[in-house]
Amino acid sequence: MKTLSSPAPLLDAERVLSLARDTLEVEAAAVLSLKQHLGDGFVDAVRLVLASPGRVVVMGMGKSGHIGRKMVATLASTGTPAMFVHPAEASHGDLGMIQAVDVVLAISNSGESDELNVILPMIKRLGIPLLAMTGNPASTLARHADVFLNSGVAKEACPLNLAPTASTTAQLALGDALAVALLDARGFKAEDFARSHPGGALGRKLLTHVRDVMRSGDQIPRVALAASLSELMREMSAKGLGATAVLDDAGQVCGIFTDGDLRRLVEKGVDLRSMSAAQVMHPNPQTVSVDALAVEAAELMEQRRITSVLVIDGQGQLCGALNSNDLMRAKVI
Numbered sequence: 001m002k003t004l005s006s007p008a009p010l011l012d013a014e015r016v017l018s019l020a021r022d023t024l025e026v027e028a029a030a031v032l033s034l035k036q037h038l039g040d041g042f043v044d045a046v047r048l049v050l051a052s053p054g055r056v057v058v059m060g061m062g063k064s065g066h067i068g069r070k071m072v073a074t075l076a077s078t079g080t081p082a083m084f085v086h087p088a089e090a091s092h093g094d095l096g097m098i099q100a101v102d103v104v105l106a107i108s109n110s111g112e113s114d115e116l117n118v119i120l121p122m123i124k125r126l127g128i129p130l131l132a133m134t135g136n137p138a139s140t141l142a143r144h145a146d147v148f149l150n151s152g153v154a155k156e157a158c159p160l161n162l163a164p165t166a167s168t169t170a171q172l173a174l175g176d177a178l179a180v181a182l183l184d185a186r187g188f189k190a191e192d193f194a195r196s197h198p199g200g201a202l203g204r205k206l207l208t209h210v211r212d213v214m215r216s217g218d219q220i221p222r223v224a225l226a227a228s229l230s231e232l233m234r235e236m237s238a239k240g241l242g243a244t245a246v247l248d249d250a251g252q253v254c255g256i257f258t259d260g261d262l263r264r265l266v267e268k269g270v271d272l273r274s275m276s277a278a279q280v281m282h283p284n285p286q287t288v289s290v291d292a293l294a295v296e297a298a299e300l301m302e303q304r305r306i307t308s309v310l311v312i313d314g315q316g317q318l319c320g321a322l323n324s325n326d327l328m329r330a331k332v333i
């Protein structure tokens with residue numbers, strides 16, 4: 001037996017790399033081989049889950065249980081309510097967590113897991129539909145199932161052909177295939193995915209609107225058409241946006257003036273002292289709707305190579321302003 005003080009064995013780099021490559025090849029082949037098992041049974045599995053008003057209750061022992069927990073996470077985040085129940089705990093009371101409206105998805109490569117098989121009669125007695133995922137079509141689990149998914153592989157990636165490797169990869173891929181088919185059948189969209197991932201980058205992009213991040217009220221830099229350049233500069237400095245809107249008497253946006261516009265005028269040697277906002281502004285500026293997604297504003301600014309954009313309401317009235325720093329603070333970009 002090796003102790004902590006034993007010297008590390010010398011590594012055969014070529015063997016290490018060879019085994020790693022073999023593992024990837026075996027597991028890739030295992031996943032691809034699943035295509036030949038797909039047929040009416042897979043369609044029946046999707047139909048069974050869609051018809052259920054309850055949840056998909058996933059069960060599995062050992063490595064299959066770990067894969068099952070990942071399946072639950074994927075299903076739940078893509079529109080199919082799901083939960084994991086440990087088979088051993090199910091025999092000691094947790095079976096009460098499963099309702100007749102649910103569907104049980106039992107996972108076992110051999111299909112002969114004692115902890116699963118002992119509760120199969122009770123699941124059937126309760127009238128709960130049973131969906132089995134196993135690599136053994138002749139197993140107890142497959143025979144009891146209402147629908148059977150074949151996750152069988154030719155061999156494990158383990159050089160001893162013992163440790164669950166290719167078989168668990170195949171289970172994982174087949175579970176993903178089931179989740180993808182279900183989300184498509186449910187009409188699940190990116191917006192729905194974002195609602196279950198509000199803390200992630202996608203959630204921020206699809207749930208954050210311009211109104212949530214824009215500057216509004218007194219924070220909006222604005223001047224009248226007749227404003228002098230000094231008034232315009234004071235407004236820009238006070239509001240710190242690097243730009244100001246230029247409005248007519250009705251409050252409609254006529255133009256915008258930015259730090260970049262000022263720099264270009266100075267470079268041209270223009271005498272700015274007697275000029276009004278109407279004379280120096282950039283007319284017909286880019287605007288974005290207050291109801292637009294913040295990511296749409298970011299895309300507009302990137303396409304037009306601008307750092308600020310004015311926000312208008314449904315009547316074309318100025319109601320906000322936005323720059324790239326606002327979007328970065330909101331983690332939209």
